[in-house]
Amino acid sequence: MLPKVLEKSKFAAFATALAGEYQVVGPQLKEQSKAGGETFVFGPVTDGAALRMDYNITLLSPKKYFLPMRETLLKYTTVGHPKAEAVMDTRQRVIVGAHPCDIYATWLLDKVFSTDHKDPNYLSRRERALIIGLDCAKPCDETSFCHDMGTNYVESGFDLMMTDIGEAYFVEIATEAGQALLAKAETREAHNEDFAKRQAFMERKQGGFHKRIPVDTKYLPEILEESYDSLVWEAIGRRCFSCGSCNLVCPTCYCFDITDKLNLDLTSGTRERTVDSCQLDNFASVAGGESFREQRSSRLRHRFFRKAKYIQEAFGRKGCVGCGRCDRNCVAKINSVETYTQIAGSR
Amino acid sequence: MTTLSESPVLQESPYVPRFGTIVESRMLTAQEKFFRIVMEDGRPLDYKPGQFVEVSIFGIGEAPISICSSPTQGGFFELTVRKAGMVTAKMHELNTGDTVGIRGPFGNGFDPAAIKGQNVLFVAGGLGLAPARGLIRWVFDRRADYKDVTLLVGARTPADLLFRDEIKEWQSRPDCQTLVTVDRADETWTGNKGVITRLFRKIKIDPANTFAVIVGPPIMFKFAVLEVLSEGVPENHVICSLERRMKCGLGKCGHCQIRNVYVCQEGPVFTYDFVKKLREGI
Numbered sequence: 277m278l279p280k281v282l283e284k285s286k287f288a289a290f291a292t293a294l295a296g297e298y299q300v301v302g303p304q305l306k307e308q309s310k311a312g313g314e315t316f317v318f319g320p321v322t323d324g325a326a327l328r329m330d331y332n333i334t335l336l337s338p339k340k341y342f343l344p345m346r347e348t349l350l351k352y353t354t355v356g357h358p359k360a361e362a363v364m365d366t367r368q369r370v371i372v373g374a375h376p377c378d379i380y381a382t383w384l385l386d387k388v389f390s391t392d393h394k395d396p397n398y399l400s401r402r403e404r405a406l407i408i409g410l411d412c413a414k415p416c417d418e419t420s421f422c423h424d425m426g427t428n429y430v431e432s433g434f435d436l437m438m439t440d441i442g443e444a445y446f447v448e449i450a451t452e453a454g455q456a457l458l459a460k461a462e463t464r465e466a467h468n469e470d471f472a473k474r475q476a477f478m479e480r481k482q483g484g485f486h487k488r489i490p491v492d493t494k495y496l497p498e499i500l501e502e503s504y505d506s507l508v509w510e511a512i513g514r515r516c517f518s519c520g521s522c523n524l525v526c527p528t529c530y531c532f533d534i535t536d537k538l539n540l541d542l543t544s545g546t547r548e549r550t551v552d553s554c555q556l557d558n559f560a561s562v563a564g565g566e567s568f569r570e571q572r573s574s575r576l577r578h579r580f581f582r583k584a585k586y587i588q589e590a591f592g593r594k595g596c597v598g599c600g601r602c603d604r605n606c607v608a609k610i611n612s613v614e615t616y617t618q619i620a621g622s623r
Numbered sequence: 624m625t626t627l628s629e630s631p632v633l634q635e636s637p638y639v640p641r642f643g644t645i646v647e648s649r650m651l652t653a654q655e656k657f658f659r660i661v662m663e664d665g666r667p668l669d670y671k672p673g674q675f676v677e678v679s680i681f682g683i684g685e686a687p688i689s690i691c692s693s694p695t696q697g698g699f700f701e702l703t704v705r706k707a708g709m710v711t712a713k714m715h716e717l718n719t720g721d722t723v724g725i726r727g728p729f730g731n732g733f734d735p736a737a738i739k740g741q742n743v744l745f746v747a748g749g750l751g752l753a754p755a756r757g758l759i760r761w762v763f764d765r766r767a768d769y770k771d772v773t774l775l776v777g778a779r780t781p782a783d784l785l786f787r788d789e790i791k792e793w794q795s796r797p798d799c800q801t802l803v804t805v806d807r808a809d810e811t812w813t814g815n816k817g818v819i820t821r822l823f824r825k826i827k828i829d830p831a832n833t834f835a836v837i838v839g840p841p842i843m844f845k846f847a848v849l850e851v852l853s854e855g856v857p858e859n860h861v862i863c864s865l866e867r868r869m870k871c872g873l874g875k876c877g878h879c880q881i882r883n884v885y886v887c888q889e890g891p892v893f894t895y896d897f898v899k900k901l902r903e904g905i
Binding site: 357392531559 | 635636638639640682683684685686705707708750840841866867868871873874876877878881882888902903
């Protein structure tokens with residue numbers, strides 16, 4: 277399908293029009309520090325003017341709309357014979373402004389939750405969600421290492437992809453559903469000069485990203501395997517507080533816990549899924565008290581092995597998209613690029 | 624099913640349990656309670672010995688429990704539940720006639736066909752006797768399919784010993800050798816004393832034709848595997864059933880992972896030649 281051009285001045289009206297039919301979620305300002313630093317989050321909007329398409333990175337990725345921090349799996353009653361029924365979120369949603377790394381992460385979660393045992397709660401949300409991507413010309417900040425992970429370009433996983441060409445967005449149409457969405461916007465055909473501007477963007481983009489990990493990340497699975505016994509894990513693990521912040525903000529982490537919540541009537545309630553963290557000390561412990569990853573270093577190593585080895589081996593793509601959220605939010609300033617660099621050097 | 628909006632239902636949820644009725648229950652020890660359960664919908668649990676179920680008590684939660692029976696015995700299944708957390712404590716309050724939620728069976732379970740025609744040596748420590756019992760009963764129910772059967776059973780104290788009556792029955796069987804030991808004896812105990820590996824001195828193993836099935840607390844595996852390997856049993860004939868924290872049973876939640884292996888999917892039963900490569904397995 278031929279691309280279209282959407283003037284920036286008409287973007288807010290487009291998002292507002294979508295909000296009439298869908299839950300529209302996109303980047304918004306959460307808070308501003310005294311120094312002027314801005315923190316962005318994905319959140320629902322009814323007025324498209326609230327969207328900040330110039331955002332760099334959000335606190336959490338759009339994952340929260342597919343695998344929320346907390347969600348209800350079942351509701352039940354225990355009066356007489358116990359009864360339970362599944363609960364699904366079936367809202368139609370449009371995710372606006374997802375960056376390529378977050379779109380990559382969604383591809384991975386799709387794989388995880390549709391392979392072998394399908395997860396109806398994830399898929400119910402995902403199948404009803406449309407994604408309008410927003411390409412980026414440069415890394416969000418100095419913490420990002422998306423270029424190393426090969427996630428700053430995406431070929432698929434979105435319905436529309438917008439590129440900033442100055443006064444307007446160049447909009448690629450990837451799916452028919454995307455085309456139907458775009459019908460609600462006042463767009464025009466893309467002309468030669470628009471294609472030229474997009475080309476200029478892509479050239480800027482090519483020069484805008486630099487690799488930061490000294491080794492090619494395609495070797496990380498083998499490098500990690502060789503590093504299993506390295507003391508580097510213990511050295512870095514000593515700094516780790518096992519707080520789990522890295523897992524909480526990660527766009528590809530999908531481990532979870534399931535707990536029951538009883539209503540005040542004590543005869544009905546819900547079974548809830550909450551995101552969990554493999555860094556917490558009881559994550560792998562059993563009822564008898566045994567913990568199978570007792571050391572912080574073994575938990576830290578497990579996280580890195582999942583991100584750059586296990587998930588790659590299972591699904592063909594890395595479990596890390598290089599967004600750097602884990603590093604930005606690490607209380608102990610543990611840094612992925614430094615860790616991979618140190619591990620690669622310690623073989 | 625309830626939806627948050629008005630759209631139609633997607634598919635059935637693997638998180639919704641079926642229901643089972645407790646048709647028999649009794650205390651085995653002060654800490655362990657035995658349940659026999661029949662599925663309410665008339666569709667028996669299609670399981671293999673060594674698999675596990677998620678037992679569900681609404682308002683409290685779910686707990687993974689090994690099946691301790693064999694499908695050769697009929698349309699029911701049995702669980703041995705140690706009181707260790709909130710769900711299992713609540714289960715101890717349940718009795719014959721009560722209802723529990725059941726998801727599963729999950730995991731690979733033992734493969735009784737793979738050890739057919741061979742000698743079988745069971746090494747079961749503590750609560751490990753529960754999952755092992757499923758295969759033990761299978762072997763006794765299909766006794767002609769197997770050659771020499773040896774059972775080594777260990778418990779911390781005589782009071783901790785599970786299935787005491789059944790063990791007596793096994794001991795009286797002419798077609799198997801059953802040895803029991805306790806780590807700490809009391810004045811009533813006249814049998815073997817010491818850790819389970821000491822029983823290896825009392826038995827003979829034909830290493831080329833023996834499968835060893837080892838189930839017990841984490842600390843026991845290393846020493847028990849060492850014993851059977853030192854007898855010359857090949858590593859791929861050493862079968863271990865590992866305990867991990869299975870939460871979802873669907874290979875997603877991550878709690879049971881040993882490196883890249885989801886124990887709820889590929890396990891809990893592994894041969895030693897596989898599990899040793901995991902490094903974090905035993």
